[in-house]
Every structure is written in C-alpha cells, then in structure tokens.
Amino acid sequence: MKRFAADEQTTQWISDNGMSVEDFAVIDIRLLQAQKAAHTLLTKHLDWLTDRQRKNLEEFKHRVSNKEQRQRITQNEVLGILNLAKTANRKDFKQRRKQKAQQGR
16 A cells, blocks of 8 residues: 555656656666656746757757657767756755845844
C-alpha cells in the first residue's frame, strides 16, 4: 500500500516537472536536468525570457520528448539551457534578498 502511494507521488513529481515517466529511466541525467530547467523557466520565469529564449526552450522541450530528435541534442545545447537556468536562479535569489531587506526596514 505504501509503495503504491510512493509510486504515485513519484509519477506525479516527474509529470509536474515536465518530464515523461516512460522516458525517465533511459534519458541521460544532464538532459533530464536541462528538461526540468527548461520547464521551470517556461512556467515560473517566463517574464525574464526574451522571445527567442522562450522559443528555444519550447523547441528544446519538444525535441526532448521525441526519441529521434533527443538523440541529436548536443551537450552544448544542454549546457546552454542549464546556464540560462543558473542565471535565472541567481536573478531570482537577488530579487528575494532585496525583498527581504526591504521588509526588514
């Protein structure tokens, strides 16, 4: 019973992070990280992205979901997505820190 609930929670988490449950075990970890980062950027930080970045992220997510196209994704593309996510995380952290400082005054 507990295992079934854990499997459901795992499946839900994978789906909530924009990944496919069927492909989760066979995709390279860096590609999964980039897929999750792209999903997060498109759902939580869309206002920080340029139109070109948004289109590239959407195209990347589509390519990851297609097995044939997934195999053609290069490490440079993956690193580009991860670097963009890192930049967004830093910007988010600075914004939160600034808000906390203003609340403390």
